[in-house]
Amino acid sequence: MRFYEALGLEPGLMLDAQDLQRRFYERSRQWHPDRRARAGAAEQQKALEMTAVLNDAFRTLRDPVARAGYFLEEHKIVSSKHPPAELLEEVFEMNMALDELRRGDESARPQLIDARDRFVKLLAEIDHGLSALSIQYDKSLRGTPDESLLLAIRGVLDRRQYVSNLIRDVEKELNVHVSN
Amino acid sequence: MAYSNKVLDHYNHPRNVGSMDKSDPNVGTGMVGAPECGDVMKLQVKVNPETGVIEDAKFKTFGCGSAIASSSLATEWLRGRTVDEALAIKNTDIVNELSLPPVKIHCSVLAEDAIKAAINDYKAKSGVTAKETATA
Numbered sequence: 001m002r003f004y005e006a007l008g009l010e011p012g013l014m015l016d017a018q019d020l021q022r023r024f025y026e027r028s029r030q031w032h033p034d035r036r037a038r039a040g041a042a043e044q045q046k047a048l049e050m051t052a053v054l055n056d057a058f059r060t061l062r063d064p065v066a067r068a069g070y071f072l073e074e075h076k077i078v079s080s081k082h083p084p085a086e087l088l089e090e091v092f093e094m095n096m097a098l099d100e101l102r103r104g105d106e107s108a109r110p111q112l113i114d115a116r117d118r119f120v121k122l123l124a125e126i127d128h129g130l131s132a133l134s135i136q137y138d139k140s141l142r143g144t145p146d147e148s149l150l151l152a153i154r155g156v157l158d159r160r161q162y163v164s165n166l167i168r169d170v171e172k173e174l175n176v177h178v179s180n
Numbered sequence: 181m182a183y184s185n186k187v188l189d190h191y192n193h194p195r196n197v198g199s200m201d202k203s204d205p206n207v208g209t210g211m212v213g214a215p216e217c218g219d220v221m222k223l224q225v226k227v228n229p230e231t232g233v234i235e236d237a238k239f240k241t242f243g244c245g246s247a248i249a250s251s252s253l254a255t256e257w258l259r260g261r262t263v264d265e266a267l268a269i270k271n272t273d274i275v276n277e278l279s280l281p282p283v284k285i286h287c288s289v290l291a292e293d294a295i296k297a298a299i300n301d302y303k304a305k306s307g308v309t310a311k312e313t314a315t316a
Binding site for chain 1: 211212213214215216217218220222240242
């Protein structure tokens with residue numbers, strides 16, 4: 001996997017943040033285009049490319065969510081076409097309340113604040129689940145990689161995306177219609 | 181991209197908006213949603229247990245004009261059909277009727293999923309073993 005290779009890392013879901021940063025700085029210095037000002041055109045081109053890859057790799061791998069997303073993409077595990085079924089009822093109710101608030105009905109506000117707080121809490125639980133699964137998967141890398149864990153992680157990431165979009169939507173409306 | 185006249189008509193004058201009592205044994209409820217955003221579609225059917233004919237259909241959709249039109253059209257088509265005829269409705273029928281552009285085909289898929297989910301909910305409630313499994 002290109003991003004891991006660029007930083008001299010074995011592919012895995014758990015990475016040490018400090019080690020990652022150290023590797024990024026070291027390699028960025030090494031490939032800095034200024035250091036190859038006198039080199040040939042091909043060498044300069046290579047330095048530019050490596051610098052770009054290192055930047056993308058660092059930006060992706062330092063964030064556990066983006067990292068897991070990249071890892072799954074590389075394993076060709078695609079997102080589900082269905083939202084988390086157990087949340088739909090609540091999302092429907094939230095939409096009803098959002099409609100009321102948009103129509104100026106302030107009595108919908110407490111319900112929406114509650115909904116937002118529940119989703120924020122859920123997001124924290126999801127992140128917790130993601131790191132637990134990541135640790136478990138990395139352990140399996142010592143033997144036969146457990147592909148079923150990657151599918152579970154795909155589910156967690158999809159759920160995370162869905163819930164964070166909900167939070168974004170409800171916060172947007174809560175801020176647009178600020179109560180006096 | 182412009183909406184077709186039929187989409188606009190359903191969007192501006194949605195048919196059968198509303199809800200029915202979920203706990204009624206003759207009412208089947210289907211709730212489906214989009215994978216990435218908060219769009220949701222609730223579709224309900226009320227079936228005559230004697231004849232298996234859908235006597236009433238209601239929907240409430242939070243989403244774009246095409247999603248609203250697809251579910252509105254679906255409730256129109258559902259009324260008067262038998263449960264099995266309802267399951268034969270395909271998303272492509274909705275696409276053709278509303279002239280949905282390719283980027284909006286997922287809205288018709290959502291409507292088909294909602295129909296299947298509602299019928300399967302009714303079947304499960306009324307004790308009929310559902311042969312078909314909902315794709316939702």
